[in-house]
Amino acid sequence: MQNTSSSGQNETNAGPTTHFGYKTVAEAEKAAKVAEVFHSVAQRYDLMNDLMSAGLHRAWKAFTIARADVRPGMKVLDIAGGTGDLAKAFARKAGPSGQVWLTDINDSMLRVGRDRLIDKGLVVPTAVCDAEKLPFPDHYFDRVSVAFGLRNMTHKDVALAEMRRVLKPGGKLLVLEFSHVAKPLAPAYDWYSFNILPWLGKKVAGDEESYRYLAESIRMHPDQDTLAAMMKEAGLDRVRYFNLTAGLVALHEGVNLG
Ligand SMILES: C[S@@+](CC[C@H](N)C(=O)[O-])C[C@H]1O[C@@H](n2cnc3c(N)ncnc32)[C@H](O)[C@@H]1O
Numbered sequence: 001m002q003n004t005s006s007s008g009q010n011e012t013n014a015g016p017t018t019h020f021g022y023k024t025v026a027e028a029e030k031a032a033k034v035a036e037v038f039h040s041v042a043q044r045y046d047l048m049n050d051l052m053s054a055g056l057h058r059a060w061k062a063f064t065i066a067r068a069d070v071r072p073g074m075k076v077l078d079i080a081g082g083t084g085d086l087a088k089a090f091a092r093k094a095g096p097s098g099q100v101w102l103t104d105i106n107d108s109m110l111r112v113g114r115d116r117l118i119d120k121g122l123v124v125p126t127a128v129c130d131a132e133k134l135p136f137p138d139h140y141f142d143r144v145s146v147a148f149g150l151r152n153m154t155h156k157d158v159a160l161a162e163m164r165r166v167l168k169p170g171g172k173l174l175v176l177e178f179s180h181v182a183k184p185l186a187p188a189y190d191w192y193s194f195n196i197l198p199w200l201g202k203k204v205a206g207d208e209e210s211y212r213y214l215a216e217s218i219r220m221h222p223d224q225d226t227l228a229a230m231m232k233e234a235g236l237d238r239v240r241y242f243n244l245t246a247g248l249v250a251l252h253e254g255v256n257l258g
Contacts, residue, residue, distance in 0.1 A: 021216030042108035080149020084113030160234035169258030179250035
């Protein structure tokens with residue numbers, strides 16, 4: 001049975017519920033379901049990213065890296081860092097006097113990321129951690145980034161508040177995420193997402209369901225203005241966003257003014 005609580009949150013007899021793609025699941029179950037997805041796709045994740053986006057994810061990340069403006073000596077936290085694309089670039093920019101953490105809730109993804117960085121001669125601290133409970137002190141980092149991770153988090157408001165908490169005054173948060181595409185492109189994008197993506201997932205990663213979840217979770221994610229409002233609500237200032245590839249993806253930024 002489903003009720004709506006006074007806070008407006010949906011609840012079943014098993015407690016509060018949330019979205020897992022288009023499915024409604026108990027909040028307590030979502031993290032485990034997301035974990036299944038990323039344990040399953042970890043080994044083929046990078047190849048799938050290139051195939052699904054025709055390489056565009058590299059340009060979206062390059063824009064994020066440029067906007068992050070990481071300088072030598074900076075402390076940087078990459079949350080939901082997975083296979084380490086952002087951490088790799090940040091580590092090169094922060095240099096030996098800096099400190100770049102590659103973190104993720106999923107040890108399969110993190111292991112692939114850590115090994116990739118080591119292969120490039122970069123040894124960075126890595127930690128399995130949940131963005132909703134970051135094991136770092138207040139005001140520690142100059143930059144915090146999360147790329148294609150926020151969408152998977154159960155309590156996005158809690159995660160955003162944690163990201164702000166660990167930022168130094170003047171530090172910047174960068175959130176790169178799928179967003180809401182310009183209306184004229186929506187029909188073609190929907191067709192691609194619900195036909196080609198699961199097919200590619202099946203052929204390349206042997207996992208159709210995880211890529212169906214990807215398509216659904218993108219549709220359930222807050223649009224550009226809603227996410228900007230959530231970042232302000234979490235205490236971030238100077239919040240702005242950039243639409244990339246007609247809003248298929250958006251980069252949101254916010255600063256902790258303390
Ligand atoms: C689509 S991958 C993105 C990986 C990488 N940032 C990139 O852009 O290629 C999403 C990542 O979010 C991680 N994730 C999901 N929920 C998380 C949470 N609550 N805390 C930290 N990481 C989480 C997953 O384990 C997964 O590695």
